[in-house]
Amino acid sequence: MSKKAFFSGINGIGMSGLALILKDLGYTVCGSDIVEKDITSVLRNKGIEVYIGQKEENISNKEIDMYVYSTAIKENNPEYMYAKNKGIKMMRRGELLAEIMDKLPLGIAVAGTHGKTTTSSLASVAFLNEDPYIAVGGIIPEIASNSRVGKSDYFIAEADESDNSFLYMHPYYSIITNIEEDHLEFHGNLENIIKSFEKFVSQTKDTVVACFDNEIVRNLDSDNIAFYSVDEENADIVDIYAKNIRTENSQTIFEVVKYGESLGEFKLSIPGMHNVSNALAVIFIADEEGLDLEDVKNKIENFRGANRRYQVIYDEDFRVIDDYAHHPTEILATIRAAKMNEKKEINVIFEPHRYSRTSFFLNDFANSLKEADSISLLPIYSASEENIYDVSSEKLADLIGNHCDVYSKEELIEKLLKEDKKGKVYIFMGAGSVSSFAHEFVRRLK
Numbered sequence: 001m002s003k004k005a006f007f008s009g010i011n012g013i014g015m016s017g018l019a020l021i022l023k024d025l026g027y028t029v030c031g032s033d034i035v036e037k038d039i040t041s042v043l044r045n046k047g048i049e050v051y052i053g054q055k056e057e058n059i060s061n062k063e064i065d066m067y068v069y070s071t072a073i074k075e076n077n078p079e080y081m082y083a084k085n086k087g088i089k090m091m092r093r094g095e096l097l098a099e100i101m102d103k104l105p106l107g108i109a110v111a112g113t114h115g116k117t118t119t120s121s122l123a124s125v126a127f128l129n130e131d132p133y134i135a136v137g138g139i140i141p142e143i144a145s146n147s148r149v150g151k152s153d154y155f156i157a158e159a160d161e162s163d164n165s166f167l168y169m170h171p172y173y174s175i176i177t178n179i180e181e182d183h184l185e186f187h188g189n190l191e192n193i194i195k196s197f198e199k200f201v202s203q204t205k206d207t208v209v210a211c212f213d214n215e216i217v218r219n220l221d222s223d224n225i226a227f228y229s230v231d232e233e234n235a236d237i238v239d240i241y242a243k244n245i246r247t248e249n250s251q252t253i254f255e256v257v258k259y260g261e262s263l264g265e266f267k268l269s270i271p272g273m274h275n276v277s278n279a280l281a282v283i284f285i286a287d288e289e290g291l292d293l294e295d296v297k298n299k300i301e302n303f304r305g306a307n308r309r310y311q312v313i314y315d316e317d318f319r320v321i322d323d324y325a326h327h328p329t330e331i332l333a334t335i336r337a338a339k340m341n342e343k344k345e346i347n348v349i350f351e352p353h354r355y356s357r358t359s360f361f362l363n364d365f366a367n368s369l370k371e372a373d374s375i376s377l378l379p380i381y382s383a384s385e386e387n388i389y390d391v392s393s394e395k396l397a398d399l400i401g402n403h404c405d406v407y408s409k410e411e412l413i414e415k416l417l418k419e420d421k422k423g424k425v426y427i428f429m430g431a432g433s434v435s436s437f438a439h440e441f442v443r444r445l446k
Helices: 013-024 038-045 078-085 093-102 116-126 190-202 273-288 293-302 328-342 355-360 362-369 393-400 409-418 434-445
Strands: 004-008 028-033 049-052 066-069 089-092 106-111 133-140 145-148 154-158 173-176 207-211 225-229 240-248 251-258 261-268 311-315 319-323 345-350 374-377 404-406 424-429
Touching: 004 013, 004 078, 013 028, 013 038, 013 066, 013 093, 013 133, 013 145, 038 049, 066 078, 066 093, 078 089, 089 093, 093 106, 093 133, 093 154, 106 116, 116 133, 116 154, 116 273, 116 293, 173 190, 173 273, 207 273, 225 273, 240 273, 251 273, 261 273, 261 293, 273 293, 273 328, 311 434, 319 328, 319 434, 328 345, 328 362, 328 424, 345 434, 355 362, 362 393, 374 393, 393 404, 409 434, 424 434
Parallel strands: 004 028, 004 066, 028 049, 066 089, 106 154, 106 173, 133 154, 173 207, 207 225, 225 240, 319 424, 345 374, 345 424, 374 404
Antiparallel strands: 133 145, 240 251, 251 261, 311 319
């Protein structure tokens, strides 16, 4: 690989992780993005120059020999055009990630429509004593970063299906948490998504650890799949399953059975059946690799989740939770996990992400959000899309019904500050600007 790299879109969670890895490997790294984010100061503190605003002079005359770009970068981007015109080696983020992983014999890639960040973060923490390389889509509190340079043969990474960049990968192990319709603006239809996952399965060198509880995943046909399930009725069909699942003192406790033998009881501090499911995939690989299961149990119990994955940001006489859920299935899982764990009134503040996704899943969003006790909607976060779909948060609110209203951020923050919040749970959900809004709300409270 080259020695001087420029990253267009460096503040993205996946891009920043790779930039930090290259820096730690001795590369000179710089890059650009459109706005400053929290990660910008982290990058600069590591000696990575970050330009805000994307223009040709950011990259020209710097003797760059590798240009890395995110999915958001279009061909008319001035930095992209400069790199192309100058014949600089150009790599998509997924290509670079795969190139680094391919240099190590024990890559673990986590794929799926939902749950990738939590599962890859949990795997990273479980394997920490093995000194792994890490590149995931969220900040892991245990390493205070989304990436890590290790000294072992392990590389744990998120595998992104949104633009098929996961097809650059040839991991030793892979995990598939679920397969559903999403990113249809790229894939077009579910059939194309399934074909991509089938190819990903064929490119896994050893074992694919896959969730039997998802109907599409269950029907993947390959000799190298080990299935996991949170349904004890599947005990005779799957390779590893959880039983005696219960909640005690805000923890989920469950027994794990692999190949008919009990691995003992495990405890999770992050809520929800979906996280029991995610943990099973990690436990399977940890056991296959001969890790000390008592240490793995301890690390899983103490895992508090990656940032923005059911992240408690205020916890006094009421709770405020920041969550990345932006697909109907994720939203439903998060609300049900909250109901199971919190036993309190659940108030959801949701910012729909992209006009295309909101249009595709309008009824599904309504059905998922209805399970909350109260819903406040923010305007749709465009993510640079044009609204050619004639969709709005108001249309979504109409489908949800009378316990849902649409607010501007200013209106909503005033409403929340004034109302009686005692004993309630407020979950701020979405992939756009809603996280910064949640943190602004907490700042105003203080």
